[in-house]
Amino acid sequence: MSLRTLLDLPAPAKLNLFLHVTGRREDGYHLLQSVFALVDWCDLLHLETRDDGRLQRHDLGPALPADDLCLRAARALQQASGTRRGVDITIEKHVPWGAGLGGGSSDAATVLLGLNQLWGLHWPRARLARLALGLGADVPFFIGGRNAWVEGIGEALQPVDLRPQRWLLLKPPIAVPTAAIFASPLLGRDTKPATLLDFLADPDGFKHNDLQQPATAYSPQVQEAVALAARCGDHSRMTGSGSAVFAEIGSEAQAIQARQQLRSLPEGWTGWLGRGLERHPLSDFAV
Template identity: 65%
Template sequence: MSLTALYDLPAPAKLNLFLHVVGRRPDGYHLLQSVFVLIDWMDTLHVELRPAGQISRSDLGAALPADDLCLRAARALQAASGCRLGAHIAIDKQVPWGAGLGGGSSDAATTLLALNRLWGLNWPRSRLLALGLQLGADVPFFIGGRDAWVEGIGEQITPIDLPAASYLVLKPPVAIPTQAIFSSPLLSRDTALTTIAVFLADKQRFDKNDLQAAAAAYSPEVSQALKLLEQHVGSGRMSGSGSAVFAEAGNHPGAEDGFADPRQVLATLPVGWIGRLCRSLEAHPLVDWASD
């Protein structure tokens, strides 16, 4: 029996445990070193085959821009593969955008994984990764599907095993355009290169996001969010180019370290803020959908 639809496909968000800007390419893109972790805050996609080649989308959750990353991913795969089939993608958008959580990139990655299967293309992961990079610097990580040490502009991915963790994630009511942060005069681009071995030997020391100062200057809500975390759970840092900030939640059970239970922070958030207690994922639930 041929495959005509794929339902309830997860598109999980990510956190950058740290993010160093270590240089700049001649085309202006920034060279990074970062550890990306998948979390259980996710969008859900339903992808149906359309025989006549048309590609369309409908929004089940928050409304997306007309030409969103799912549509762009589907069209890019159709063009690159020469496939004559089409698809309808219904998306339940739950991950906020302009948050540094990579939600749009994850939607694009999930679309590529789904259509690779639905259209019977059987592209290897390496080919999907290269196409994904054309859609956004974060897309290859989500196609890789595992927590990773990430370098280059996002295309050099080395999977790493990290212990399971819980995170308190706060999203202030502001969306930050990534490009505005990378072009900020406040951005330092010369953090010294490090290695996975150094990171693994002393993870706690890696808590710096080089994009944070520029994002805090762009949006006072980022500073406010970091202050909230500092007051309630001791420390916090930003993910990606913001505006979401996070702290490890597992180490703050309450009274004994003098900080509140993270759930109490969620109960006292200002109007318009979103907060979630998230767990890390072992892998993208569709990680096996691409062969190496």
């Protein structure tokens, strides 16, 4: 039995370096192609086991939905494993939500990885990833721990090595509802499928997000954010279903401009100047 009863763990955000909608499944879910890239903007989770089987969450910072993805992840693992143990989860939330940064999905993955260890379950990652898909399409990526070429609705992952990159991330003060963007009549659903080899041969040819146009129609602040990030960095574009955007910071001069911009953001906006991660901080975490 594991002697550890508490863990402090990071949950990093992701960017979609590009996102193509290539079709639709019979159940209405859209088929995607994307490269998911981990970034060093992280939530912090404190997990402490309980012997009474209860699952409880405490928020440091903004209040999350009552039955948030962390509690749902803990409950799913508790039920599937049959453990009698519980957990107190304290979330220090830094990554904004409704942003396309996958923060909630990453929190859920970190809870699964942490509880797998604290509860002494020793599930292999592949089994955790299958449970994770039931919580959300992006959760298996965060369990996988590597930057990835992603297909299907998020379950088909192939690890990719990405070149080191600094990023400026900006989020306007609106949350974009993913369902509304996928339902938009403005969304093209027939981008020609590419292959991982196409991407590896010409990564610069993959910088378009098919969801950006419907998201901009939902809120013009998405376009404002793209324009603002483009003042400091290159190839400014939206991540996921928005509303956050990101741009490539390729020089110290751009980084200085980006820092200045972060200090003078309009009311309600938030942002981050950071780096891509080669691997998830928990990629070597014992299972």
